[in-house]
Each structure stands twice: as C-alpha cells, then as structure tokens.
Amino acid sequence: MAEQNTEAKLKNLLKQEKIQLWNPPYTVEEEEEEEPQHLQQELAERLAALLFLPVSEVGGALESIRVQAVKRSRGNQMFRETHVASLELLLPRSSRKSKKNYLETRLDVCVQEVVDRIDQEFDLRHIKLILNGRTLIPHERLDEQGVKNHSKVMVLKVSDTELKQLMSEEEQRKKQQSENLQRTQKGFQILSERDGSEVSNDVPFLEIADQKGNPLKIPHKERKALILAMGFHEKGRSLMKRKQYDDALSHLLQADQQFSVCGSALLSSVDNFAVLQLDIVWCYRALEALACLDDGRSRLQRAEDCFLQCYGERQERLLMIKGNTGREEVLFLRLYLLQSLLSYIEGNDTQARQQLSKVESLFSHLGLDSEKMAQLMELGFSEREARLGLRACQGDLQEAAIHISHRRQEREELKERERQKRSRRMENISALAELGYSRRDAARALQRADGDVNKACEILQDASQAAQATNDSRAGGAASPEKLEQLLYLGFERDASEAALTLTDGDVQSAAQFLLDNQGVLSPPSSPATEEPSTSSSHATEEPSTSSSTPEDEELVSEVLEDLSRHEEDYLDLTLEEESQLIDTMKSFLSRGDAHTDTHTL
Numbered sequence: 001m002a003e004q005n006t007e008a009k010l011k012n013l014l015k016q017e018k019i020q021l022w023n024p025p026y027t028v029e030e031e032e033e034e035e036p037q038h039l040q041q042e043l044a045e046r047l048a049a050l051l052f053l054p055v056s057e058v059g060g061a062l063e064s065i066r067v068q069a070v071k072r073s074r075g076n077q078m079f080r081e082t083h084v085a086s087l088e089l090l091l092p093r094s095s096r097k098s099k100k101n102y103l104e105t106r107l108d109v110c111v112q113e114v115v116d117r118i119d120q121e122f123d124l125r126h127i128k129l130i131l132n133g134r135t136l137i138p139h140e141r142l143d144e145q146g147v148k149n150h151s152k153v154m155v156l157k158v159s160d161t162e163l164k165q166l167m168s169e170e171e172q173r174k175k176q177q178s179e180n181l182q183r184t185q186k187g188f189q190i191l192s193e194r195d196g197s198e199v200s201n202d203v204p205f206l207e208i209a210d211q212k213g214n215p216l217k218i219p220h221k222e223r224k225a226l227i228l229a230m231g232f233h234e235k236g237r238s239l240m241k242r243k244q245y246d247d248a249l250s251h252l253l254q255a256d257q258q259f260s261v262c263g264s265a266l267l268s269s270v271d272n273f274a275v276l277q278l279d280i281v282w283c284y285r286a287l288e289a290l291a292c293l294d295d296g297r298s299r300l301q302r303a304e305d306c307f308l309q310c311y312g313e314r315q316e317r318l319l320m321i322k323g324n325t326g327r328e329e330v331l332f333l334r335l336y337l338l339q340s341l342l343s344y345i346e347g348n349d350t351q352a353r354q355q356l357s358k359v360e361s362l363f364s365h366l367g368l369d370s371e372k373m374a375q376l377m378e379l380g381f382s383e384r385e386a387r388l389g390l391r392a393c394q395g396d397l398q399e400a401a402i403h404i405s406h407r408r409q410e411r412e413e414l415k416e417r418e419r420q421k422r423s424r425r426m427e428n429i430s431a432l433a434e435l436g437y438s439r440r441d442a443a444r445a446l447q448r449a450d451g452d453v454n455k456a457c458e459i460l461q462d463a464s465q466a467a468q469a470t471n472d473s474r475a476g477g478a479a480s481p482e483k484l485e486q487l488l489y490l491g492f493e494r495d496a497s498e499a500a501l502t503l504t505d506g507d508v509q510s511a512a513q514f515l516l517d518n519q520g521v522l523s524p525p526s527s528p529a530t531e532e533p534s535t536s537s538s539h540a541t542e543e544p545s546t547s548s549s550t551p552e553d554e555e556l557v558s559e560v561l562e563d564l565s566r567h568e569e570d571y572l573d574l575t576l577e578e579e580s581q582l583i584d585t586m587k588s589f590l591s592r593g594d595a596h597t598d599t600h601t602l
Contacts, residue, residue, distance in 0.1 A: 001345055002589055006061045008347020013047055021066035022073045072150060085149040090289050092157055095122050107143040111136045130154035132295040133280060135253055154289050157246050187560035188231035190553050192224040222262050229258035233276050235563045249283040274306035275571055281338050293342060300339055326391040327572045333362040337579055340586055349590060356586055372397045384573045428453040465503060483508045
C-alpha cells in the first residue's frame with residue numbers, strides 16, 4: 001500500500017507540472033523504455049524533497065509510473081490499429097508473477113477464451129473473472145459485459161484447492177463448490193415461494209419483518225428477490241467468519257444481483273443493502289484486491305447514503321426505533337476505516353487521516369472492558385449479549401444487564417405471539433374446513449385475509465359463487481368477448497375473468513375490482529358431500545400447491561436454514577479484532593508522512 005500511496009502522490013505532482021514521462025526527454029523511442037539517467041535522477045531528487053521521501057524510493061516509483069504510462073500509450077495505439085485490448089489482471093496473491101499482470105486480447109471474444117488463456121499463462125484453474133464487482137458470464141463476449149481497453153479484471157479462484165493438485169481432485173472440488181452454490185440458491189428459492197399459506201405449521205417459511213418483528217407487506221416479486229438476497233448474504237457472512245473470502249465474495253455478489261431486483265424505495269428503508277456493500281469491500285480488502293478502487297469507492301458511497309436514509313442524518317430514526325445507537329456504530333467504524341484505506345491508496349493522506357481519526361474515536365468507546373464482559377457472562381448472559389449490551393449502553397454495566405434482560409423478554413414475547421398466531425391459524429383452518437372447504441383453500445384464504453377468519457370466509461364464499469356462476473355462464477352462454485378481452489389485457493386468467501364478469505353481471509370495472517380483491521384467483525371449494533377434511537384421502541385430489549415439496553427440497557431448506565443466524569443482531573456482533581489490526585497498519589503507513597513533516601518543521 002505504501003508504494004501505491006507514493007505513486008498516487010507523484011502522479012498528482014506530475015499532472016500539476018504537466019510532466020509526461022512517456023514522452024521525450026524521459027522516454028526515447030530508440031532506447032525502448034529507458035530514459036536518460038541524469039534526467040531521472042534530477043526529477044527524483046526534486047520531487048523527493050517535496051514529498052520528504054528518500055530519493056531512491058521516489059526514483060523507483062517514477063520509473064514504475066513511466067513504464068506503466070509507456071505501456072498504456074502503446075496499448076492505446078495497438079488497440080486503435082488492431083483492436084487488441086490490454087487488460088490488467090488482479091491475480092490471487094499466490095499466483096502474481098509481478099506487481100502488474102497484463103493480458104492482451106480482442107474484446108469480441110467470449111470470457112471463457114480469456115479464462116482458458118489465464119489457465120495456460122498463469123497456471124490458474126477453475127477461476128471466475130470479476131469486473132467492478134460483477135461476475136463475467138463465461139459464454140458471453142467481453143465487450144457485451146462492459147470490458148474495455150485497460151480494464152482491471154479481478155481473477156478469483158472458484159475453489160480453495162491448491163493449484164498443483166491432481167486434475168481429478170480439482171474437478172471434484174470445483175463441482176462440489178458449484179453444487180453448493182446451486183443448492184443454496186434452490187433452497188432459498190423454495191423458501192421464497194412459501195408465503196405462510198401452507199396447511200401445516202411444520203412447514204418452515206421465511207417472513208420479512210421490521211426491527212420490532214412486525215411482518216412487512218411486500219409485493220411477491222420483490223419479496224422473492226429480497227429473500228434470495230438476504231439468504232445469499234447470510235451464507236456469505238458465515239463464510240467470512242471462517243475466513244473463506246473467495247467463496248464468501250461469490251455469495252455476496254449473488255446477493256447484490258438479487259437486491260438489484262428490489263425497488264429503490266425498499267432498499268432505502270432497510271440497512272441490509274448497506275451492510276452488504278461493506279461486506280463486499282471488506283472481502284476485497286481481505287483478498288488484497290483494492291485495485292478495484294472505482295467499484296470499492298462507489299459501494300462505500302452507496303452504503304453511506306443508505307445508512308443516512310435508514311438511520312437519519314443524526315441517527316434520529318435509529319434512536320427512535322431502538323432507543324440507542326451504540327450497536328450500529330460498529331458499521332460506521334468499518335465504513336470509515338475502509339474509506340480511510342481507499343483514500344490512502346489514492347494518495348490522499350489528508351482525507352485518510354481524517355477518516356482514521358473518526359475510526360479511532362469510535363474504536364475508543366466501542367472497545368470493551370474485559371472485566372465487565374466477564375461479570376455479565378457470570379450472570380448467565382452469552383458473550384454476544386454482553387458485547388451488544390455494553391455497546392448499546394455506552395459501557396455502563398448495570399444498564400447493560402437491564403438492557404439485555406429487556407431484550408430477552410422482548411424476544412420471548414415475540415416467540416409467544418408467533419406461537420399463538422400459529423395456533424389460532426390452525427383453529428381457523430379447521431373451522432373453515434368444517435364448512436366444507438378444503439384445508440388448502442382455507443389456508444390460502446386466511447393468508448389473503450391477514451388471518452381474519454370472517455374475511456377469509458367471505459373470500460371462499462365469493463370464490464364459490466364465482467365458480468358456480470362460471471358453470472352457469474358456460475351452460476347458458478359466455479361473457480361478452482369484448483369485456484373478456486379487457487380483463488385478459490389487464491393480466492387476469494381467462495377462467496377467473498369469465499367468472500368475475502358473470503358474478504358482476506358483465507360490469508367490467510366491478511369484475512376487475514373483484515379480481516384484484518381476490519388477487520386474481522377464484523378457487524372453488526370442494527363439495528361438502530365428497531370432502532372429509534379429517535381423513536388423509538381428502539387431500540389426494542387437491543391441486544398441488546406451489547409450496548409442495550419433496551424430501552430433497554426439505555433437505556435443501558434445512559441446509560440453508562443452518563446458515564441463518566438465530567440472532568437478529570448477529571451482523572452487529574463484531575469483535576473488532578480485524579479492524580484493530582487494520583487500524584494499526586494504517587497508522588504505521590500514515591506515520592511515515594507525519595515523521596517526514598515533523599523533521600522538515602524542525
């Protein structure tokens with residue numbers, strides 16, 4: 001990072017003085033990429049004095065900048081003449097042959113062709129290519145996915161296997177990792193299709209709720225995407241805890257794609273999206289891939305904007321909802337720390353110091369007293385509860401104990417409300433089934449009616465009347481084709497549209513409203529004469545629901561549920577050990593500039 005910092009400062013000075021190292025007298029064509037030694041030495045000595053750095057260090061950095069500039073200039077000329085682009089590859093640490101690794105290729109070729117060349121030239125098998133945080137699709141062209149001349153492309157291993165292992169072992173592990181990603185996606189897809197209308201309380205489903213545990217009403221498409229996004233995010237976070245950053249990044253980028261389906265209003269009202277951006281850039285840091293500065297910087301900006309909208313400018317919304325802001329401050333600590341790191345790499349030491357000052361201020365009161373932690377744990381609280389409680393109460397031991405006890409009580413009350421809700425639901429399903437409706441239709445009607453059994457009964461009665469009207473309509477003549485076409489144009493099904501028109505005596509507006517009230521579904525109940533809800537045979541002729549699943553599906557669901565944290569504030573439970581190490585690293589790098597400045601002042 002120190003080298004990047006020095007180069008960034010030199011580039012700013014060269015730009016200010018309009019010095020072009022790739023042109024004469026610093027670069028002479030007949031001398032290839034060598035420059036007159038005396039000019040290089042004079043420039044290095046002058047700029048070293050301005051930056052208070054050793055002449056040898058500045059001279060080496062200038063030569064590196066010059067070589068890069070010459071290469072870029074020749075690359076531009078080659079691209080204009082031959083359409084062959086030069087890509088900078090950000091390789092895994094163990095595979096880097098030099099500071100900068102390049103690959104020349106046309107941009108109208110498929111990504112897989114580039115992957116194969118990287119395999120041959122760098123001995124890297126089973127990899128994926130990342131551009132600005134987005135995984136490139138192997139069978140699509142480079143230019144179709146935004147790759148340009150001089151693009152920086154990150155190379156990630158698909159698996160954690162050693163490069164020199166036998167091919168059969170690598171293929172097996174690659175297959176296993178791919179299968180794991182697919183199983184994760186399928187498991188959360190199954191859960192995203194379940195809306196709580198299942199007949200049995202034993203069928204697990206995910207419900208999206210606010211900070212108080214109240215269910216949120218979200219359109220089906222966004223709800224499905226949000227569950228997939230949150231699922232991939234949770235899986236990625238579990239991999240991050242195990243330091244498996246390659247695999248974690250793959251899952252986090254999948255989560256980012258799913259969040260893009262959600263509306264901006266939804267993303268601005270929850271902090272999940274902001275936390276995901278932090279986690280992605282944290283993986284970049286762990287993989288030493290911060291050369292992806294543009295993507296990292298834009299992600300941190302999105303995170304900061306989202307926090308501002310969710311929490312308020314002074315975190316007043318957060319204070320109103322949760323009563324304190326201490327736990328969420330760890331997110332701002334990580335945000336400012338990553339911003340400081342990126343500023344330093346860009347050569348902006350002043351901004352890096354400003355952000356690091358904010359980090360150290362937060363770290364000073366987020367750091368926990370080990371004795372207080374021990375006392376809380378002796379009272380029977382978990383390490384996580386103790387850590388979150390002390391941060392929420394600004395380190396006050398007694399207040400933390402009260403806070404943790406209060407949070408435990410809130411969680412128990414929430415669980416009890418959920419148990420009562422499920423119990424009432426089963427009673428209501430049974431009551432509607434006694435009226436002759438199938439248990440499946442009763443469950444669906446209750447779901448649409450938000451648990452109101454009277455409203456659910458009305459929905460079922462309307463559906464029954466509509467079904468009967470449809471039969472009468474078919475017997476005595478169909479609805480007007482013109483009116484039917486109007487409803488079909490609005491997206492309703494033909495059978496439901498015919499039934500609605502018949503039920504409303506051909507009034508298109510009333511029929512449309514009726515269909516909207518019933519979510520476009522008019523499902524007739526089974527005949528009371530043939531339906532016996534209490535027997536197993538009564539479900540044999542029911543139409544399979546979208547939530548029906550096989551033993552294999554349930555196995556997938558169980559797998560993904562294991563990665564979901566059982567604590568709603570798990571993402572805030574940071575020990576800050578990694579952050580502490582990075583703070584020390586940043587201070588050591590920035591102290592070089594401080595030392596030179598102090599010496600100059602003296």
